[in-house]
Amino acid sequence: MLDTQRLLTFEAVVRIGSFAGAARELGYTQPGVSQQMRALERDLKTTLFSRDGRGLKLSEQGEVLASRVAEILAELRATEERIAAVTRLKEARVRICAFPSANATLVPSAISRLRSRQLGIELELFEAEPPESLQGLHSGEFDIVVAFRYDDQPASQSEPDFNTIPLLTEPMVLMMSDDHPLARRKQVELAELRDERWVAGCVRCRQEFVTACGDAGFEPRIDITTDDNLAVQSYVVSGLGLAVMPQMTQSFVKHPKLRSRPLLPERHRHVTATVLRSQRHTPAIIRVIESLREAASALATAPRI
Structure with a gap:
């Protein structure tokens, strides 16, 4: 069984490129790091490092361990977290x-x-x-x-x-200022909006919007992007662009000059x-x-x- 602390030290040595650098980062002495690496080599019954004139170099076996060590440590951390979660949930x-x-x-x-x-x-x-x-x-x-x-x-x-448990499915709606020419419409076809400027939200929302526009036959001109839902509304009512957002974003705050309309074809957020x-x-x-x-x-x- 491999020692976790030795693996952590090995990962630092590989990432930094020297025993001395790893020692500084981990708060060890350089001989202490060397000792841990020799112990790891004994555990694995192989040589992990070789030295040449240019400094530290991994052996073929060391390259194999280096390619896996981050994944191994991540899985160990996840296992510790999951064990802690069991205890937490019991409480x-x-x-x-x-x-x-x-x-x-x-x-x-x-x-x-x-x-x-x-x-x-x-x-x-x-x-x-x-x-x-x-x-x-x-x-x-x-x-x-x-x-x-x-x-x-x-x-x-x-x-x-x-x-995964479904909670709700909400429609995507078109947001515009109350003085926009389309504000009197009951619903709007996305294909009609190819010449509009746009305000886009979070990364996944933006990806969904671009995909929807592509399905409607055009590439949107996105002038402004922001993760702040209130900021999206403020930009829209200022006439700086339209936005397509999930309906939920209006349930906790809605600018008084904002108008939203159903968008066709319908798209949803689950x-x-x-x-x-x-x-x-x-x-x-x-x-x-x-x-x-x-x-x-x-x-x-x-x-x-």
Whole structure:
């Protein structure tokens, strides 16, 4: 069995390129690093390094270990995190990570419902967009991830470790200022908008928008990009461009001069809650998911503003 500390030291030596540099980074002495590398070579019964006139060089065996060491250490860290998550969930402590607009709408409502039942579940909240949030779930950093995908994007259910629960499906809407010529229309065809300027949102939202425009036969002129939903609305009502955004972004804040209209052909964002399959039957997880589904149902049936 390989020693984890020796692997960490090996990774630092390879990344930095010298025993001395690794020693400085790790807070060891150079002889201490050399001693650890000799011990690792004994464990593996092979030579990992050779020296030439230009400094440290990996042997063929060392190259093999160097190609795998980052993955090995990442898996070890993920295993530690998942073990810690089991303990955390048994103590009814749940870490939820959600994307920004869900953290402003869906998650607060779910937490309020959960606390009203006085179940003794403690929550820690985090914010990230997928796929980063789903990577955190895989590594054990989070217990529940509220994520989203668009019509053409694969579901996270394809990841064998994941169990994904649908929460709601929301339409994409066209946003414009109230003085835009199309503001009187009940709905708008995307193909009609090829000559417009655009304000785009987060990376995945922007990718979805560009794909939709491509399907409609044009490449959009995106003048402004921002992850801030309120900023998107402000740019739109200032006449600097139109935007296509999920309907949820209007449920927690809407500029008074903003108008939104259904977009044709319809496109949707699918909001989900994802957990590890191994934890899907944990009582605390079940209760939080129940509250998220109730909050999603209430949000889906709420009057549009």
